[in-house]
Amino acid sequence: MNIIQFEDKPLAHYSYVIISNNEMAIVDPSRDAKPYYELAEKHNAKIKAIFETHPHADFVSSHFQIHKETEAKIYVSKLVGANYPHQAFDDGDTLKMGAITFSAINSPGHSPDSITIIANDIDNNYAMFSGDTLFIGDVGRPDLREKAGNMKAKREELAKSMYHTIHNKFNHLPDTTKVYPAHGAGSLCGKNMSTDPSSTLGRERNENWAFKDLTEDQFVNHILKDQPFIPAYFGFNVAINKEGADNFETTFCDVPFNFGITEFRNYDSLIIDVRKASYFKYNHLKGSINIIAETEDDKVETWLGSIVEPNEAFHLVINSINDRKTILSRIAKIGYEKQIKSIITLGSNKFETFKSLDLENFKKYPNQYTIIDIRNTSEVDEGKVFESAIPIPLNQLRVSKNKIPTDKPIVVHCAGGYRSAAGSSIISNLINNVTVYDLSDDVNEFN
Known part of the structure; x- marks a missing residue:
């Protein structure tokens, strides 16, 4: 079974491509479809299927764009109530692609409409693409769908669903089953995830707390305790993913660009400055918020979506014209690209400075x-x-x-x-x- 894992490091997001007999399936794709297309060209493969394990909260998926551009079918649970063309994929449903059979397991817990995708090949190898249900060392948080999505559910109800999913839904799968989650350490979709990108079901049964001999009440109390904060954009992204996002690149191609400005009049608007801290402190527009996007280790996606509200317009200050596409692409991953009023680079004029601490x-x-x-x-x-x-x-x-x-x-x-x-x-x-x-x-x- 040929499985290729992609990592979006700033969001700690994993997506997957499975190839068999020159046919390709994609699981939980990120906003930019280009890497999947490049891989399809490399392997001379036809993209046949896109699996969405659930409507994601922390990033915008390219499933709808890929469908439109390749005619591949989108497979998602009927419980999502998706408003894009799709094929319902729930308990008992299967899809044959090349030498691989895909099947669905409804696995509520992180969300009420989550599914786990099982892949089984002719050599009886098993892989599970567990979305935000089963992580390496943890399980998905159950507190994100009280206010978002077609199916709303209280955190206590979803925590109980997760208990029954973990203890009942995967029992028929062998210990050798490879586990491929949608997230790793650093994601806000769980709290104690491993840095390991994959595992086996046998290892998780032995080491993951969720498989321990806990009562339902003990499990619920543990999973609800000390969950991370919920960024403002999470519900916004669930709604986008339920509808299907616009094309990745065309959504920001018309954003106005102001190069090397020497004056600025729109101080009544929110300004986000993504340059490194030293540049910001030396010179910045009055009222700017400095959310650094210098490297992949800088989580500008998470913090932009936590500080700025969905649909709140802002001007964007970048360091160089060379950064424009990269920064726009990162912002588009959380669906905030339509909120950008203009992109700005600063000229030689001095605006505001930030005092250094003694x-x-x-x-x-x-x-x-x-x-x-x-x-x-x-x-x-x-x-x-x-x-x-x-x-x-x-x-x-x-x-x-x-x-x-x-x-x-x-x-x-x-x-x-x-x-x-x-x-x-x-x-x-x-x-x-x-x-x-x-x-x-x-x-x-x-x-």
Whole structure:
């Protein structure tokens, strides 16, 4: 069985291609269809099927675009109520492609409409594409569908469904079954995922907490405890994926571009600046929020979709014309490309600067500063970096002005320096007449 795994590192998302006898199936494709087309050309394969394990919350899928451009059928559970052309694929349904037989297992838990795709070849090898149901070392969170999707369900109900899915739905599969999830460590679709990209069902039965001998109540209590925050864009993406997204590249080809500007008048609009922190601090437009998108390790997709609301318009500041396509592509992965009012590069004029923290003074006199800890609640619960710090998670900062004292200079910190660039820029926009500092990666001197 020829299985190729693709990784979208910033979103910790895995998608898959399965090839047999010059025919190809794709599982949970990311927004950009090009890599799958390139692989089809390389193998001289015809794309026959696209499997969607569920309507994804954390990224926009290209399933509808691929269908339109290749005439491949989309296979998804009837419970999704999908508004794009599709073939229902639920318990008992099968599809033969080359030497492989695909079958569906309804596996509610992460969502009420989740399916797991089973692939079985003529040599009796098994693979399961488990979507957000079974991860390596964990299972999908059950708290994302209370307010989104065709089928809404309370987290407690879905947690119970996950218990029965894990303990009953996969029992007929051998231990040698390869497990291919839709996400790995770093995704907000679970809380304790492994960095391993795949596993076997036998290993998960032995090592994954969800397969342990727990009562339903014990299982539910464990899975609901300490789940990560839910970014604002998650429900928005579920709705897009239920409808089918527009073509990946044509959606942002008409975004206005302003090159090397020396003045800016639209200060009543939201401005997102994705340049590195040092560039931002040296020169930026007044009111900008610095959400860094310098490398793949920078999770601009997650934090843009956590700080900016769906359908909230914004101007986008990039460093260079060479970055335009890359940044637009990353923003399109969460469906926010239509919210961009214009793309901007800065010219030689100086706009605003950000003051640097006197680190030695801060070390000597920390009580002379208001310290804001913008880490997630679960991180703060594991221990504070500064006992006097006021915890306000980054995704809540824009609506937390009344929680921030203004009688001292403000120092903002996160865990390693990336998020504090965004946090300090947000607070500096909220608070007048008080200096705001970014502790940045100097926080590592205090950990």
